[in-house]
């Protein structure tokens with residue numbers, strides 16, 4: 001019998017049981033870390049170019065099996081197949097990108113007096129832990145493992161217990177591509193398994209994606225053995241739409257900022273500030289487009305919105321809508337549980353995407369991360385005012401601005417307190433571009449060249465070419 005979390009976690013899809021999953025306890029976590037360490041000793045001694053070749057093979061396999069993995073991701077998570085395909089494409093691109101970087105990792109040569117010199121070596125950290133959320137299960141596992149492996153580390157990854165499936169597929173692919181056994185290990189489980197990883201003395205780093213409260217706990221546990229930490233946490237990001245914008249793009253951008261993955265996206269721009277003069281037109285268009293979003297079977301190519309992750313999450317999101325109404329918001333569309341016609345989907349956790357008008361900054365729906373398809377719209381008058389309101393939050397993951405005024409766009413981007421600012425689009429994050437939060441949305445980055453620094457450490461080697469000073473006998 002397992003004493004960790006629930007003895008048996010039942011994973012459901014469309015209200016039906018998908019599989020039973022047994023959370024890993026201390027023994028399994030120890031084994032995973034031990035075997036990862038053994039693999040690390042081999043992998044870290046390989047040349048960057050050798051690691052690169054193995055990673056490129058993993059990317060090739062993912063690309064070849066893209067449609068199959070995407071289907072599994074839909075069943076794992078409930079998002080639409082077209083979104084899942086993008087996630088898998090982003091994933092093999094990420095592995096290719098860091099494979100390319102593996103062969104370029106290098107130090108510096110520093111000339112010192114008398115022919116002496118120093119050099120730096122960029123070295124791996126050791127066994128890194130990745131802990132993932134459920135909204136981008138495969139992609140999050142890749143965003144963490146690709147830079148980690150490129151730098152010569154091993155990784156033990158724990159997916160969310162709600163989406164245990166596709167991280168295992170990734171582990172199988174890495175193995176098939178030729179990484180040493182144990183280099184990328186998956187352990188299953190929830191909070192207690194996660195805590196075992198964060199408290200483990202042989203773990204060098206934890207890269208965590210999840211909520212702010214859990215992120216704080218991860219940081220606290222990691223501090224005990226001074227592990228490095230990357231925290232990719234939640235958000236309540238502002239999207240600012242000025243009256244001089246190209247309205248059609250701003251409306252499409254607001255949908256991109258709110259409704260991908262059923263609104264369960266960390267960087268979503270859920271506080272939509274619209275300049276008062278264009279508010280009626282914006283609302284008319286955004287509601288018209290929201291009402292036509294096709295909700296239903298996520299495995300169909302025509303579907304644009306699938307099911308939320310759990311009944312509990314659906315109830316939580318519907319609760320936010322009820323609370324918003326009580327606090328004076330007006331529901332312009334959606335906000336209800338949705339039952340598709342297809343009988344096999346009856347037990348799924350579908351919801352109609354919701355647009356809320358009459359919102360104020362002090363409302364719960366405007367202050368708290370909902371993590372569901374709910375857009376709160378707020379009017380504003382001036383740039384100065386909207387910047388102050390947009391920044392009045394403890395979160396700082398992302399932000400967006402729509403305007404045709406190029407100076408205004410860059411000035412607003414400079415003054416928004418967030419890790420990313422999208423100008424005239426939203427939720428665009430190719431692998432070359434660093435992604436990460438400000439304030440309580442976390443620290444450290446994923447993607448881009450800079451992430452190499454979060455998975456490696458710099459050793460300085462100082463070389464004396466002359467004699468040692470006789471300082472103590474002079």
Ligand SMILES: NC(=O)c1ccc[n+]([C@@H]2O[C@H](COP(=O)([O-])OP(=O)(O)OC[C@H]3O[C@@H](n4cnc5c(N)ncnc54)[C@H](O)[C@@H]3O)[C@@H](O)[C@H]2O)c1
Nearest residue numbers: 132133134159160190191194195210211214232233234266
């Ligand atoms: N910034 C980003 O890149 C990003 C991306 C995706 C999701 N998120 C955030 O994640 C949240 C939603 O995901 P969630 O509900 O899975 O978050 P969560 O914090 O509940 O769980 C995240 C992960 O942490 C594990 N966990 C829970 N308690 C733990 C503990 N005490 N010690 C160690 N691990 C523990 C969970 O099992 C899961 O794997 C949202 O707030 C969202 O904004 C952020």
Ligand SMILES: C[N+](C)(C)CCCC=O
Nearest residue numbers: 135136265266267427429
């Ligand atoms: C790919 N997106 C849409 C930028 C989401 C990144 C992961 C956050 O939840």
